[in-house]
Amino acid sequence: METVNRILQEKITARIAPNKAVLIFGARRVGKTVMMRKIVDNYSGRTMMLNGEDYDTLALLENRSIANYRHLLDGIDLLAIDEAQNIPQIGSILKLIVDEIPGISVLARCRSLIISYRRILQL
DSSP: OHHHHHHHHHHHHHHOOTTEEEEEEOOTTSSHHHHHHHHHHHOSSOEEEEETTSHHHHHHHHSOOHHHHHHHTTTOSEEEEETGGGSTTHHHHHHHHHHHSTTOEEEEEESOHHHHHHHHHTO
């Protein structure tokens, strides 16, 4: 299992790029959060890790304005969001962040592909 995690971790890390969002989907209890934390811990730039189940995270991201996100993410190279499917309008939020914050990379982890896909696309 460790070999599989390392291979996936390397593939995901290689896809992280400025002004791009990388989404991690998967079944419950397979190590997505652990892998995401390892990626964040090994990232060379400044990082911010948020959790979509936390009310403070919801409050920080609720004001969907460029000014809010620029202030929040000033100096941050990688924004990582765990349990992203719990954040209302997460797809629009991620799009605004990667489109308007120069150089930011986003890594978001979602629990269920179908539920998350619908929430991200706002279907």
